[in-house]
Amino acid sequence: MSDALIVLKNIGKRYTRGKQQVRIFDHLDMAIPRQDFVAMMGPSGSGKTTLLNLLGGIDKPSEGEIAFEGKRMDDLSEGKLAAFRAANVGFVFQFYNLMPMLTAAQNVELPLLLTKLGPKARRERVQTALTIVNLADRARHKPSELSGGQQQRVAIARAIVSDPKLLLCDEPTGDLDRETADEILGMLQTLNRDLGKTIVMVTHDPEAARFAKRTLHLDKGHFVEKDLNA
Amino acid sequence: MTFLQLIRKNLFRKKLRTALTIFAIFIAFLIFGVLATFQNGMNAGVDLAGADRLIVTNKINFTQPMPIAYVSRVAAVPGIARVAHASWFGGYYQEPKNFLVSFAIDPASYLDIYSEYVVAPAQREAFLRDRGGVLVGKVVADTYGFKVGDRIPLKSSIWRQKNGSDTWDFTVSGIVTPREARVDTNFVMFHYEYFKETRDVGGDTIGWMIVKTANTKDNERIIKTIDTQFANSPFETETKTEQAFNKAFIEQMGDLGFIILAVVGSAFVTILLIVGNTMMLTVRERTNEIAVLKTIGFTGERIFALIIGESLLLAVIGGLLGVGLAWLISFGMAQAMSSFGPMTFSLNTALTSFVLIATLGVLTGFVPAYRAMKLDVVTALGRK
Numbered sequence: 148m149s150d151a152l153i154v155l156k157n158i159g160k161r162y163t164r165g166k167q168q169v170r171i172f173d174h175l176d177m178a179i180p181r182q183d184f185v186a187m188m189g190p191s192g193s194g195k196t197t198l199l200n201l202l203g204g205i206d207k208p209s210e211g212e213i214a215f216e217g218k219r220m221d222d223l224s225e226g227k228l229a230a231f232r233a234a235n236v237g238f239v240f241q242f243y244n245l246m247p248m249l250t251a252a253q254n255v256e257l258p259l260l261l262t263k264l265g266p267k268a269r270r271e272r273v274q275t276a277l278t279i280v281n282l283a284d285r286a287r288h289k290p291s292e293l294s295g296g297q298q299q300r301v302a303i304a305r306a307i308v309s310d311p312k313l314l315l316c317d318e319p320t321g322d323l324d325r326e327t328a329d330e331i332l333g334m335l336q337t338l339n340r341d342l343g344k345t346i347v348m349v350t351h352d353p354e355a356a357r358f359a360k361r362t363l364h365l366d367k368g369h370f371v372e373k374d375l376n377a
Numbered sequence: 378m379t380f381l382q383l384i385r386k387n388l389f390r391k392k393l394r395t396a397l398t399i400f401a402i403f404i405a406f407l408i409f410g411v412l413a414t415f416q417n418g419m420n421a422g423v424d425l426a427g428a429d430r431l432i433v434t435n436k437i438n439f440t441q442p443m444p445i446a447y448v449s450r451v452a453a454v455p456g457i458a459r460v461a462h463a464s465w466f467g468g469y470y471q472e473p474k475n476f477l478v479s480f481a482i483d484p485a486s487y488l489d490i491y492s493e494y495v496v497a498p499a500q501r502e503a504f505l506r507d508r509g510g511v512l513v514g515k516v517v518a519d520t521y522g523f524k525v526g527d528r529i530p531l532k533s534s535i536w537r538q539k540n541g542s543d544t545w546d547f548t549v550s551g552i553v554t555p556r557e558a559r560v561d562t563n564f565v566m567f568h569y570e571y572f573k574e575t576r577d578v579g580g581d582t583i584g585w586m587i588v589k590t591a592n593t594k595d596n597e598r599i600i601k602t603i604d605t606q607f608a609n610s611p612f613e614t615e616t617k618t619e620q621a622f623n624k625a626f627i628e629q630m631g632d633l634g635f636i637i638l639a640v641v642g643s644a645f646v647t648i649l650l651i652v653g654n655t656m657m658l659t660v661r662e663r664t665n666e667i668a669v670l671k672t673i674g675f676t677g678e679r680i681f682a683l684i685i686g687e688s689l690l691l692a693v694i695g696g697l698l699g700v701g702l703a704w705l706i707s708f709g710m711a712q713a714m715s716s717f718g719p720m721t722f723s724l725n726t727a728l729t730s731f732v733l734i735a736t737l738g739v740l741t742g743f744v745p746a747y748r749a750m751k752l753d754v755v756t757a758l759g760r761k
Contacts, residue, residue, distance in 0.1 A: 233674025
C-alpha cells in the first residue's frame with residue numbers, strides 16, 4: 148500500500164436523481180499502485196465512470212477519503228482540484244473531445260497553457276507528445292482532417308503532454324474498429340511500460356482489457372479483482 | 378498558442394454567425410458615432426457659450442426688436458464689462474437655397490466680446506473702417522469661394538432697402554477663422570449703421586444684445602436688473618445666459634438630445650439582445666468542450682475569462698469598425714452639413730464609444746460566462 152499512487156478509503160457516493168437518492172458506492176476501498184495498468188469492467192450503472200471521476204478529481208465522494216501520493220484530495224477546493232488535475236491527471240475520452248477549431252498541435256498544447264512554460268518549451272513538449280503517438284507529421288491538421296484513430300492519438304498526446312502520473316481512459320476504443328483499437332491499446336501499454344504511466348481504463352471490451360495488467364470487475368458498486376492471465 | 382489566440386479561434390469558429398454579429402454591432406456604433414457627431418455640431422454653440430455672456434432679447438420672442446437706446450442703459454448696469462448688439466438679416470446669396478446666417482452688428486464691441494472669432498488685425502481694421510464691409514466666416518468663404526476684396530451682393534428675405542431693392546452690396550473685408558475646431562464660422566456679419574441707414578423700416582431698433590459681465594457670480598443679479606429695468610415698457614426684455622439661450626434655440630427643433638438618446642438607446646438594447654443571445658447560444662453549443670477544458674485543469678475563473686474575452690473581442694471588433702467609419706464620415710459631415718454647426722467627432726464621443734464597447738462586451742458575455750464557470754463537469758459530460 149505504501150507504493151500506492153492513489154488510495155480510496157471507505158468511499159460512499161450518492162446522487163440525487165429527481166426525488167430519488169441513488170447510492171453508487173458504499174464503503175468502497177481501493178488502492179492503485181504506481182505504474183499499474185488497470186482495466187475496469189462491469190455492466191452499465193455499476194459505477195465504473197463514477198469511480199473514474201473520483202480518481203480524477205472531477206467528482207467528490209459523499210463519504211470517505213481519497214489520497215493521491217499520500218495527500219488527501221477529496222477535501223480540496225474546486226480551484227485546487229483543477230490545479231491537481233492539470234498537474235497529475237491525463238484524461239482520454241471515448242469520443243476524443245478535441246477542439247474542432249484547433250490543429251492537432253494546438254489541441255495537445257491546451258493543458259500546457261496552464262503551466263508557466265514559455266512558447267518554445269511548449270512547442271518542444273507538444274512535438275515530443277505527438278512523436279510518442281506517431282503523429283508528428285499531422286501536427287497542423289485539424290480534427291476533421293484526421294481519422295478516428297488519429298484523433299484518439301491526438302487525445303492521448305494531449306493527456307500525456309504535461310507528463311501526468313495518472314492516465315484515466317473512459318472507453319478509449321469504444322468508437323474505433325478492432326485494428327485501430329488494438330493500435331491505441333498498444334500505445335497505452337507502451338506508455339505504461341516504457342514511461343511508467345499509471346493507467347486506469349474503463350472498458351466494456353474484454354479484448355481491450357487484455358492489454359491491462361489486471362482487470363477489476365465492478366457490479367452494483369462493489370468490485371472483484373480477477374487476473375485474466377491466471 | 379496564447380489565451381488570446383484561443384479566444385480568437387473560438388470566436389471565429391462559426392464565421393458567418395460571427396460576421397453577422399459583428400455587423401450588427403458595427404451598425405449600432407456607426408449610428409452612435411454619426412448621431413453623436415451631429416449632436417456635437419448642434420451643441421457646439423451651447424458648449425462654447427461664454428459663461429460671462431448674457432443675451433438680452435425682446436420678451437415676446439427673439440425675433441421682435443428693441444430700441445437701440447437700450448444698449449447704453451444696459452451698459453450702465455454695474456458689473457457689465459461690454460455690450461454689443463446684433464440684428465437678424467435673413468440673407469442669402471444669389472438664390473434663396475443659398476441661405477446664410479447673416480446679421481448686422483456693432484463691429485468693435487461684437488468682435489471684442491466674441492474672442493473665439495479670429496480676424497487678422499489688418500482685416501479687422503479694414504472692416505472697422507469700411508461701413509460697407511462684411512466679415513465672412515471661413516465655412517461660408519470656403520463654400521462660395523469668397524476672398525478678401527470680393528464684392529458680394531446679399532439678398533434679404535426680410536428687409537428691403539429704401540430704394541426698394543432687396544439686395545445689399547458688400548466688400549469682403551476679412552475672413553473669420555475659428556480659434557478652435559468646434560467654433561462655428563458659418564455666418565456673415567456687417568455694420569449695423571450701414572444696415573440701419575439703408576433699410577426701409579425698423580428705424581432705431583436692434584435684434585438682441587450681447588452682454589459681457591465682469592464677474593460670472595454677478596450674472597443672476599445683472600439678469601434681474603436688466604429685465605426689471607425694462608419691465609412694463611413697450612419693449613420688455615428677457616435676459617438669459619448665452620448657454621441657456623443657445624440651448625433654447627436648438628430645442629425649437631425638439632429635444633434633440635432625447636431623440637438621439639432614444640435612437641441610440643434602441644439600437645443598443647437591440648444589440649444587447651442580439652449579441653447576448655448569440656453568446657448564450659455559442660456557449661450552450663460548447664457545453665461539452667467547456668467541460669473538457671475544466672476536466673484537463675482549466676479553473677472556472679479561467680473559463681469565465683475566456684468567454685468574457687470572447688464577447689469583449691466581438692464588441693471591440695464591431696465597435697471599433699463602427700466608430701472608425703463614423704469618424705471618417707464626420708469629415709464628410711463637417712463639409713456637407715456645416716450649416717448645422719461644426720460637426721466634429723470629439724474626444725468625448727471616442728471615450729464614450731470605448732466605454733460602451735467595454736460595457737457591451739462585459740454585459741453580453743457575463744451570463745454565459747458565469748454559467749460556464751459554474752458548469753458541473755460530471756453533469757455536462759453525462760458522466761453519472
